[in-house]
Amino acid sequence: MEYSSFSSFSPSSSSSDDDSIFRGITHCLWCHWFDDDFKAKTMVTGDDHHFQFLLDDIPHFTHYLPSHHLKAHSNPLHNHPAYSTVDQYYVDVDDVVAQNIVAGKNAQKCGRYFRLAGPRQKVFFEPQEVHACIVTCGGLCPGLNTVIREIVCGLHHMYRVHNVVGIQGGYKGFYSKNTISLTPKSVNGIHKRGGTILGTSRGGHNTSKIVDSIQHRGINQVYIIGGDGTQKGVAAIYEEIRKRGLKVSVVGIPKTIDNDIPVIDKSFGFDTAIEEAQRAIDAAHVEAESNENGIGVVRLMGRNSGFIAMHATLASGDVDCCLIPESHFYLEGEGGLFEYIEHCLKEQGHMVMVIAEGAGQELISKDKNQMDASGNKLHEDVGSWLSQQITDHFKGKGNILINLKYIDPTYMIRAVPSNASDNIYCTLLAHNAIHGAMAGYTGFTVGPVNGEHAYVPFHRITERQNKVVTTDRTWARLLSSTNQPTFLNPKQVDMINKDKKNFTRQSEAIC
Ligand SMILES: Nc1ncnc2c1ncn2[C@@H]1O[C@H](COP(=O)(O)OP(=O)(O)O)[C@@H](O)[C@H]1O
Numbered sequence: 107m108e109y110s111s112f113s114s115f116s117p118s119s120s121s122s123d124d125d126s127i128f129r130g131i132t133h134c135l136w137c138h139w140f141d142d143d144f145k146a147k148t149m150v151t152g153d154d155h156h157f158q159f160l161l162d163d164i165p166h167f168t169h170y171l172p173s174h175h176l177k178a179h180s181n182p183l184h185n186h187p188a189y190s191t192v193d194q195y196y197v198d199v200d201d202v203v204a205q206n207i208v209a210g211k212n213a214q215k216c217g218r219y220f221r222l223a224g225p226r227q228k229v230f231f232e233p234q235e236v237h238a239c240i241v242t243c244g245g246l247c248p249g250l251n252t253v254i255r256e257i258v259c260g261l262h263h264m265y266r267v268h269n270v271v272g273i274q275g276g277y278k279g280f281y282s283k284n285t286i287s288l289t290p291k292s293v294n295g296i297h298k299r300g301g302t303i304l305g306t307s308r309g310g311h312n313t314s315k316i317v318d319s320i321q322h323r324g325i326n327q328v329y330i331i332g333g334d335g336t337q338k339g340v341a342a343i344y345e346e347i348r349k350r351g352l353k354v355s356v357v358g359i360p361k362t363i364d365n366d367i368p369v370i371d372k373s374f375g376f377d378t379a380i381e382e383a384q385r386a387i388d389a390a391h392v393e394a395e396s397n398e399n400g401i402g403v404v405r406l407m408g409r410n411s412g413f414i415a416m417h418a419t420l421a422s423g424d425v426d427c428c429l430i431p432e433s434h435f436y437l438e439g440e441g442g443l444f445e446y447i448e449h450c451l452k453e454q455g456h457m458v459m460v461i462a463e464g465a466g467q468e469l470i471s472k473d474k475n476q477m478d479a480s481g482n483k484l485h486e487d488v489g490s491w492l493s494q495q496i497t498d499h500f501k502g503k504g505n506i507l508i509n510l511k512y513i514d515p516t517y518m519i520r521a522v523p524s525n526a527s528d529n530i531y532c533t534l535l536a537h538n539a540i541h542g543a544m545a546g547y548t549g550f551t552v553g554p555v556n557g558e559h560a561y562v563p564f565h566r567i568t569e570r571q572n573k574v575v576t577t578d579r580t581w582a583r584l585l586s587s588t589n590q591p592t593f594l595n596p597k598q599v600d601m602i603n604k605d606k607k608n609f610t611r612q613s614e615a616i617c
């Protein structure tokens with residue numbers, strides 16, 4: 107199937123030979139097209155023609171490379187001693203994952219679907235032809251080394267691919283550093299270490315220099331591990347590769363300690379970070395409890411979203427107040443933070459607070475607007491600021507002596523090695539990334555959607571950042587467990603309720 111057979115905004119069914127090689131034998135009707143922004147879409151109609159849904163599809167080599175450049179081969183896993191015994195080992199080409207799994211009266215008509223991740227019957231690379239590279243970009247996260255190790259070992263053990271290199275120091279390493287060879291031996295045991303053996307960086311994304319380097323080195327599978335910024339870079343690399351007509355599979359593996367990547371259930375390393383945060387909260391609790399009017403303040407990561415702070419608070423049970431960027435708070439007056447602290451000290455003699463790094467930034471007077479090398483806004487240290495505000499407040503009250511201890515474990519929670527469950531998660535991500543690349547898919551990311559690993563197009567991952575929804579049940583559960591104020595006035599509550607009504611109307615209109 108030639109790329110030109112995809113027509114803009116006009117779904118058309120296809121049943122060429124190449125198409126059936128690509129999709130296997132199927133009874134469903136699959137109509138592919140690209141929308142105005144060149145995003146792959148597929149309309150799938152079931153056997154009985156009643157069931158129809160829109161698949162948020164990912165690109166495949168057959169979409170843009172001429173068929174005489176492509177040859178499909180049987181998946182070598184057929185002959186693998188471990189995998190060949192598995193019943194139904196290959197993913198059926200008709201298998202998709204629903205983004206919304208809560209059934210309602212319009213359940214079949216609305217929502218998005220993604221391709222189920224996993225090994226395909228046909229692959230578009232011979233093992234000896236593959237030259238893969240791996241790069242890590244952006245901030246650290248527990249599990250980076252595990253993903254690296256599992257890509258190297260997965261390629262080696264499952265597909266007998268031996269030519270894998272590491273790009274050092276993030277995107278800029280493509281054009282400024284030599285590669286290092288990665289073998290199962292060289293990555294042995296790295297999952298027990300925090301950080302990334304390849305190094306990482308912010309900034310330095312130069313699409314044409316990166317693609318020149320990929321072309322020059324003869325690399326044909328690119329595995330890029332990074333957050334939202336990185337995935338925007340991966341999308342640009344894929345676009346350039348497609349324009350140049352290269353048979354190079356570009357795969358993004360989503361990483362972020364902040365867990366703010368949409369669509370996927372959770373990012374790797376997040377569980378580990380929450381576990382590590384407990385140690386800081388426990389210490390803050392012990393200090394606060396052991397001192398008269400003890401106040402423990404813990405600052406956790408979360409540039410624009412408060413998932414780490416929220417989950418660490420929910421897991422702990424010892425936190426009296428959790429402050430996140432999504433929920434504005436104020437210090438003075440009725441319903442304010444100072445009033446609540448005074449209440450906690452009076453009632454229980456101590457209190458523990460968790461604050462996300464991006465919370466309360468609007469309260470801190472700033473004279474500069476600083477950015478990091480990737481263009482991310484740099485925040486003021488809200489933990490130190492808040493500790494000072496609390497200290498000054500009680501000083502002003504004269505007769506109340508407080509004992510405030512400020513703990514800042516921000517970098518500690520992301521520098522640790524991944525825990526057992528994150529290691530298993532990282533392995534699945536790595537293996538599914540490999541299966542997708544070997545099957546000829548490109549320009550995609552991978553991750554769990556409602557518990558099933560799926561291939562997700564870049565634009566779904568980068569179009570927005572996940573935020574804590576302060577009107578949903580999880581935040582309500584937190585408010586009820588801490589007993590903290592909502593910091594909302596009646597006018598704001600009214601606005602939230604109006605927004606909710608509008609949202610419900612819009613959702614109904616989409617269906
Ligand atoms: N819009 C973008 N387009 C291309 N590359 C980007 C973009 N945003 C960030 N990058 C690159 O991605 C890398 C990591 O981005 P950063 O925001 O620091 O971390 P993360 O990917 O973890 O969010 C950096 O090398 C940066 O130059």
Ligand SMILES: O=P(O)(O)OC[C@H]1O[C@](O)(COP(=O)(O)O)[C@@H](O)[C@@H]1O
Pocket residue numbers: 243244245246333334361362363364407408409463478520
């Ligand atoms: O000091 P660094 O390395 O820039 O990292 C700090 C930032 O990294 C983060 O963990 C997010 O990083 P990523 O976007 O790279 O995932 C933020 O919470 C924090 O603001």
Ligand SMILES: [Mg+2]
Pocket residue numbers: 244333334335362
């Ligand atoms: Mg980011």
